[in-house]
Amino acid sequence: MQVVILCGGLATRLESPTPELPKILHKIKGKTILEWQISQLPPTTDDILLLAGNSSNRYYYLEEVEKLKAKYNCQINLFFETGRLGTGGALKAAKSKLRKKFVIILGDVLFDASVDCLYKSLSSEFSLAFWVRETDHPWDSDLVIISESGLTQKFLKYPHKQNEIEVHSYGVAGIFAMKRKFLRYLPKEESFDLFDALTLLHQKIMFKCRAVVSLHGFKDIGTKERFSSAELFLETLESKKRVELFVIDRDDTIIHDPNKSMQHNFVYNKKFIEALKKISKSNENSLFSIVTNQPAIAKGIKTFLEVDSENLRIGEYLSQNGLALVSIKYCPHHPDKGHSGEIHELKIVCRCRKPFPGLVIDMVKEFNLYPNSLVVVGDSKFDYGLARILSCEFQLERFKPRRNHMPNFIQLGIWRFQSIRSQYI
Secondary structure, three states, X not given: OEEEEEOOOOOHHHOOOOOOOOHHHOEEOOEEHHHHHHHOOOOOOOEEEEEXXXXXXXXXXXXXXXXXXXXXXXXXXXXEEOOOOHHHHXXXXXXXXXXXXXXXXXXXXXXXXXXXXXXXXXXXXXXXXXXXXXXXXXXXXXXXXXOOOOEEEEEEOOOOOHHHOOOOEEEEEEEEEEEHHHHXXXXXXXXXXXXXXXXXXXXXXOOOOEEEEXXXXXXXXXXXXXXHOHHHHHHHHHHOEEEEEEEEOOEOOOEOOHHXXXXXXXXXXXXXXXXXXXXXXHOOOEXXXXXXXXXXXXXXXXXXXXXXXXXXXXXXXXXXXXXXXXXXXXXXXXXOOOOOOOOHHXXXXXXXXXXXXXXXHHHHHHOOEEEXXXXXXXXXXXXXXXXXXXXXXXXXXXXXXXXXXXXXHHHHOOOOOOOOOOOOO
């Protein structure tokens, strides 16, 4: 796998005492930003190409590159621009050095995710894929709005007004996977910014590209304030618990639909629960959670107290039968109005209703988890959509399967549904 690092940025916004030093060669906890990035790359990385700005920077790079080549046993090549070409212009200028597929990393981002997952998400359907994440500073971040199937609906260049930020807007993490043939769509100008070009291009031809919501950590360190908090970010990453996380649907997966049965007499999917217990015993790092849409609350059919009571009983039953849950989270919202007795303040478009991953993001943050692997298990298009947006494994599990039953995935524009079988199905 080839990784291209765009590292021609200057340290002007860092207010560094050595402003002539390229931004990516500044040190955090004794390592340059470049080394932190290279240390996160998977073993499948056999070629690293540094787009290192003007050749006047050559002196600063040579010693660091030789050190990193020896330390990480990797091939690192330098490419210098003829002038200030911007992130997009530098990429086009280096076209002859690029493979058919490659990963792009901006030089001012720290991360703890494995880029080969993003690399593998490229397919015949997509020539461009990139990571996005929920950000705590959306007003000054490049954003994208994504659909229920993980397709990019709109690119939004910062800055933004607070009231202009939509619910399903995510911050661009600064890491892309691209096919070389995609470069022909980029501007003919010599110098341009990559995100600006993607924004204009998407407005013109609405090309299909995949936005993958990541549950891992990213830190933009392009400003003095963010750079100063980078050490704390790295310490937080080191403290995370690395797990195999199962995100399981509730109704018609763990239990029979409670709208059709009484909560004091739930019908449980015992065969499925036994299978989960086997996984738990074979892998002590496996964690299990329930994430469920409960629109009956918004529709006025159930109260929060009733759903909380149901979840408490389900958690107690699973615990008594040898399967502990890390969390049960639910979304009480519903976007469509017109139901008798509905609760108007809950009839909203929200960030937490599956297939959108708000509840999973909250759980990972709350319990300080690092999912080495993630599996979504469920019975509906909402569960499959969640797995698609997170670019993770999906397993179909339906309580008492009906003959010829298949969730209507076509409604999401997903034509090639594949049920991934595991040891417990």
